[in-house]
Amino acid sequence: MNLPEKYLASMKEMLGDDFESYLNSFDDTRLYGLRVNNLKISTEDFLKISPFKLKPIPWIENGFYYEEDDKPAKHPYYFAGLYYIQEPSAMTPANVLPINKGDVVFDMCAAPGGKSTELAAKLDNTGLLITNDISNSRTKALLKNVEVNGDNKICVLNEDPKQIKDRFSEFFDKILIDAPCSGEGMFRKDNKLIKAWEKTGPEVYAEIQRSVIMSGAEMLKPGGMMLYSTCTFSKLEDEETIKYLLTNRDDFELVDIKPYEGFSHGFEESDSDKEMNISKTVRIFPHKMEGEGHFVALLKKKGELDPDNNIHFVNPGFNNKVPKEVTDFLDSFNFDYDSKYINIRGTYCYLVSKYMQEEKGLRIIRNGLLLGEIKKNRFEPSQALAMALKLKDYPNVIDLDVNDERVVKYLKGETLDCDDFTDVKNGWVLIGVSGYPLGWGKFNNGQVKNKYLAGWRWM
Ligand SMILES: C[S@@+](CC[C@H](N)C(=O)[O-])C[C@H]1O[C@@H](n2cnc3c(N)ncnc32)[C@H](O)[C@@H]1O
Structure with a gap:
């Protein structure tokens, strides 16, 4: 060198x-490292399902060395956001x-x-x-x-x-x-x-x-x-x-x-x-x-920041009427939100933190969680919303085993045959891998139309 x-x-x-x-x-x-995303999974639970040869990084509780041939960026758990490389x-x-x-x-x-x-x-x-x-x-x-x-x-x-x-x-x-x-x-x-x-x-x-x-x-x-x-x-x-x-x-x-x-x-x-x-x-x-x-x-x-009594700017909320198709969808499962903080911009709906300032004058790439899009009086949930949920929060789920070949097919954007999932109802379905969401599909009599975000597909 x-x-x-x-x-x-x-x-x-x-x-x-x-x-x-x-x-x-x-x-x-x-040296190669990955850090477990404790927002989605505890380090202990990740170690139970990890297919990689991991060695702890001694000064980072949720960090691990992996070996080059492990290729963790080509694993469904990476797409599920269980770790960051x-x-x-x-x-x-x-x-x-x-x-x-x-x-x-x-x-x-x-x-x-x-x-x-x-x-x-x-x-x-x-x-x-x-x-x-x-x-x-x-x-x-x-x-x-x-x-x-x-x-x-x-x-x-x-x-x-x-x-x-x-x-x-x-x-x-x-x-x-x-x-x-x-x-x-x-x-x-x-x-x-x-x-x-x-x-x-x-x-x-x-x-x-x-x-x-x-x-x-x-x-x-x-x-x-x-x-x-x-x-x-x-x-x-x-x-x-x-x-x-x-x-x-x-x-x-x-x-x-x-x-x-x-x-x-x-x-x-x-x-x-x-x-x-x-x-x-x-x-x-x-x-x-x-x-x-x-x-x-x-x-x-210098000064005092009292974690128990910390004063923040609080946004009064958005003055927009949230369409019924949006609240109907969000109310159909276990999702905690305050409709005051739903911001509608054109056809898109966002759930914004109450501590965020007004958007005016800021170059914003994304403010809040993109919930989805209103299309001809119907609501289409977003990829980001799927990733922010727990599989158990949504009632209509297809949870595929990590070794099921349909996982990679789904991540590649293909239509899936899922008539073995007899309890699933027609309509929006949350597709998961061994308990963790990957994205949405539209279930229709045993077939899943793929709604995984095209730009995120497994190549
Ligand atoms: C070391 S990288 C950040 C890596 C990142 N924190 C991470 O862990 O993934 C530094 C970043 O600073 C950005 N940058 C350069 N000048 C900047 C500035 N004046 N203000 C804010 N960001 C700047 C660069 O575009 C670059 O993405």
């Missing part, structure tokens, strides 16, 4: 005696940021959703998660991932944080900034990032990171917590970004992160670094533990 001279020199300076073992780590086998050290930020049920949370640089899906699982469909990315094309993958995950108290935005910081001033209880960075920690995993580093190095990213973290500081409530992370080793992008924040905002302080034997401390190089407690930040190095590389800093904004 050809690493840039300038990069090697900076790593040598940073690591000293450890430099050789860092270089040797490029010969180690690549993620590099092990990248699981750390969302794991470290403490989330309470009911929190209003902002994931500022979120696409494709690796951190947001875990934050949403911790929220357990309470509160609000605003998940944002500046790149419009990347928000498409973000939306898909939060929908597969089954999240319903979400809003996906496509904004530059600078543009919205005044509007969301002191709005959030928790903020996660997984900043755009030069990606040095991913060099082992992806050679393309080395070329990109040569074109756009730490200096360019450091400027963006300072802007993003300062916007985050304004949007956090006093007493709230903010997590800053990168997947790079550059001090300029890591410790220096935190020092920039702490120098400019004396209402922020670093907080201890639960230790793990493989974690390294951030570099504390001067008296002022010591005063700022820079060593409370955590570095993950691939020669010290089984993770590719990350930097994580947990910060608190």
Whole structure:
């Protein structure tokens, strides 16, 4: 592997005696990780049904290493949203940021959703998660991932944080900034990032990171917590970004992160670094533990946030009449909703978190859970709604065994013969795999017309 001279020199300076073992780590086998989606399944239950050779990631309760030939992205449970595939050290930020049920949370640089899906699982469909990315094309993958995950108290935005910081001033209880960075920690995993580093190095990213973290500081409530992370080793992008924040905002302080034997401390190089407690930040190095590389800093904004009496902005609700075909459908099964928060936009219906601001002036990719579409006085439930349900909540279900060949046929968009399901009634049917929803079908005398979202099909 050809690493840039300038990069090697900076790593040598940073690591000293450890430099050789860092270089040797490029010969180690690549690490693959998956994180169980506890919104849908407990880690214990997942382990009972997992077909993969898993090994626990010691510092992440719901994280596991898998082996390359396991191919978890080609398994029906992946389509059911039971896990998210993620590099092990990248699981750390969302794991470290403490989330309470009911929190209003902002994931500022979120696409494709690796951190947001875990934050949403911790929220357990309470509160609000605003998940944002500046790149419009990347928000498409973000939306898909939060929908597969089954999240319903979400809003996906496509904004530059600078543009919205005044509007969301002191709005959030928790903020996660997984900043755009030069990606040095991913060099082992992806050679393309080395070329990109040569074109756009730490200096360019450091400027963006300072802007993003300062916007985050304004949007956090006093007493709230903010997590800053990168997947790079550059001090300029890591410790220096935190020092920039702490120098400019004396209402922020670093907080201890639960230790793990493989974690390294951030570099504390001067008296002022010591005063700022820079060593409370955590570095993950691939020669010290089984993770590719990350930097994580947990910060608190001074003040008090009382989890039992936390005041949020509450939206008065939408002033639209919800058509009867929509409420008839939603009332036909076990679904908890307040019709005041159903927003009708054209033919589409959304269930929005009561903590979300008005949409006007925001570049919204999705506000709330897309419930479905009204078509000629009929209601068609959405793929996102199917993913947000539990199979037991819907009365008309075809639950296929994971080894049943009809599961893959369904995911490929094919019509299914299901006359062995004698109890199923004609009409909307929720198709499941071994107890977990995959999507909708229309049952008609033993045949299922496939309603799985075309863009999500198994290829
Ligand atoms: C490291 S990636 C995020 C990965 C994501 N958190 C995950 O775990 O899947 C950084 C993201 O920041 C976005 N980004 C770049 N500049 C930004 C800015 N000024 N504000 C918000 N997002 C930005 C990029 O488009 C990119 O998707």
